[in-house]
Amino acid sequence: xxxAAIAPFIAxxxxxxxxxxxxxxxxxxxxxxxxxxxxxxxxxAHSGLADVVAVCDLDxxxxxxxxxxxEKLYRDRPGPRPAIEVYxxxxxxxxxxxxxxxxxxxxxxxxxxxxxxxxxxGKEVYLQKPMxxxxxxxxxxxxxxxxxxxxxxxxxQQRSWGPNEQFxxxxxxxxxxxxxxxxxxxxxxxxxxxxPDDPAQPVPPNLDYHTWLGPTPDVYYTEQRVHPQANVxxxxxxxxxxxxxxGMITGWGAHHFDVAHWGMNxxxxxxxxxxxxxxxxxxxxxxxxxxxxxxxxxPGDIHLTVSDKLPNGIRFIGDEGWIFCTRESEAGATAxxxxxxxxxxxxxxxxxxxxxxxxxxxxxxxxxxxxxRNWLECVKSRQTPLSPAPxxxxxxxxxxxxxxxxxLGRPLRWDxxxxxxxxxxxxxxxxxxxxxxxxxxxxxxxxHAAQTA
Numbered sequence: 247x248x249x250a251a252i253a254p255f256i257a258x259x260x261x262x263x264x265x266x267x268x269x270x271x272x273x274x275x276x277x278x279x280x281x282x283x284x285x286x287x288x289x290x291a292h293s294g295l296a297d298v299v300a301v302c303d304l305d306x307x308x309x310x311x312x313x314x315x316x317e318k319l320y321r322d323r324p325g326p327r328p329a330i331e332v333y334x335x336x337x338x339x340x341x342x343x344x345x346x347x348x349x350x351x352x353x354x355x356x357x358x359x360x361x362x363x364x365x366x367x368g369k370e371v372y373l374q375k376p377m378x379x380x381x382x383x384x385x386x387x388x389x390x391x392x393x394x395x396x397x398x399x400x401x402x403q404q405r406s407w408g409p410n411e412q413f414x415x416x417x418x419x420x421x422x423x424x425x426x427x428x429x430x431x432x433x434x435x436x437x438x439x440x441x442p443d444d445p446a447q448p449v450p451p452n453l454d455y456h457t458w459l460g461p462t463p464d465v466y467y468t469e470q471r472v473h474p475q476a477n478v479x480x481x482x483x484x485x486x487x488x489x490x491x492x493g494m495i496t497g498w499g500a501h502h503f504d505v506a507h508w509g510m511n512x513x514x515x516x517x518x519x520x521x522x523x524x525x526x527x528x529x530x531x532x533x534x535x536x537x538x539x540x541x542x543x544x545p546g547d548i549h550l551t552v553s554d555k556l557p558n559g560i561r562f563i564g565d566e567g568w569i570f571c572t573r574e575s576e577a578g579a580t581a582x583x584x585x586x587x588x589x590x591x592x593x594x595x596x597x598x599x600x601x602x603x604x605x606x607x608x609x610x611x612x613x614x615x616x617x618x619r620n621w622l623e624c625v626k627s628r629q630t631p632l633s634p635a636p637x638x639x640x641x642x643x644x645x646x647x648x649x650x651x652x653x654l655g656r657p658l659r660w661d662x663x664x665x666x667x668x669x670x671x672x673x674x675x676x677x678x679x680x681x682x683x684x685x686x687x688x689x690x691x692x693x694h695a696a697q698t699a
Contacts (some may be wrong), residue, residue: 277352353458385639404504437584552648569601
């Protein structure tokens with residue numbers, strides 16, 4: 247297998263010792279869009295542990311904007327400011343021996359190939375959620391991380407949500423038995439709006455559209471399919487096309503399933519039965535799911551329901567009450583994200599506020615108010631980060647299984663150990679996808695195995 251050929255980890259000696267500039271982790275950003283400039287770049291730049299030395303994007307305007315964003319973040323920083331190189335080809339960036347780690351902030355269909363290439367190049371990786379586009383990619387990447395000895399953190403930052411840390415606190419209370427025996431879990435997720443297909447447009451000269459498509463089919467360009475040319479802050483169209491993203495079931499589902507698994511103490515397991523229904527528009531471009539409902543059964547006879555009709559967040563329901571957690575704003579959404587069902591519940595709430603008393607908890611987890619800093623700390627300490635590949639893969643798997651159940655509209659049985667549908671060839675065929683010539687994580691793994699055999 248490709249993973250067996252990855253070289254043992256050797257950390258640069260300059261990363262250890264006193265807190266001097268030479269000991270700072272040298273980081274590169276691949277992808278300079280909305281999530282990168284608003285979240286990932288500030289998270290690394292403000293960590294105090296790293297220097298951003300390079301950015302890469304297939305849109306030259308966004309690449310230049312990424313450099314400008316980081317320069318602004320460093321404007322008031324004392325001491326020398328690192329020079330920032332802009333790249334078009336991620337392979338040239340990964341070839342730099344002085345870069346220790348990369349942040350992957352691209353559309354979902356590029357996650358697996360870029361993360362795998364970074365591991366093969368000996369880099370540490372922070373990978374935006376969802377971990378991968380397909381289940382097969384997830385297995386490949388999880389095993390590659392194990393074989394590499396590198397630190398990979400998936401951007402399920404609700405584990406580091408500050409300043410109230412409501413997700414961690416909710417899980418600690420549930421795992422400490424505050425709701426009694428856990429019987430069911432409810433996940434509420436919004437849906438993305440859709441609209442009719444736009445016609446073909448000329449490809450902007452600043453965008454390498456052929457490469458942007460990556461392993462997906464070769465289809466005509468329209469801005470609706472990719473990202474806005476006028477700004478970085480608007481929600482990009484690729485989030486609504488199931489060649490590049492499966493919709494909110496993975497978009498925020500990766501966050502909420504992660505917390506649900508954490509609370510259920512089933513982070514390395516998964517559902518045994520899945521049944522779902524979903525509305526899918528006839529559009530070819532904005533075609534991710536609309537209204538939906540999925541029911542999943544987990545070991546211990548815990549029943550999980552995920553639906554756009556539920557308040558955005560996670561509710562743990564037991565024999566002795568319930569505990570609910572969501573993001574800070576009223577609907578649990580940031581300014582650029584869709585809003586879900588409105589709720590009067592607090593970000594951390596319960597059927598009885600006494601269930602949330604922090605005194606006397608039998609289960610407690612590490613505190614971190616910065617997901618990026620937690621990753622960088624682990625790069626230095628070699629400890630396991632809060633959202634490692636094995637856990638993130640299982641959360642993402644539950645999202646993907648839910649999407650498959652919605653597509654097929656019939657009950658499915660899942661073998662959690664072997665990670666395969668039981669007695670359903672059609673469902674199993676949906677665990678992977680064909681890759682366009684020259685692209686894809688599966689092709690990359692095969693090529694790497696042949697080169698290192």
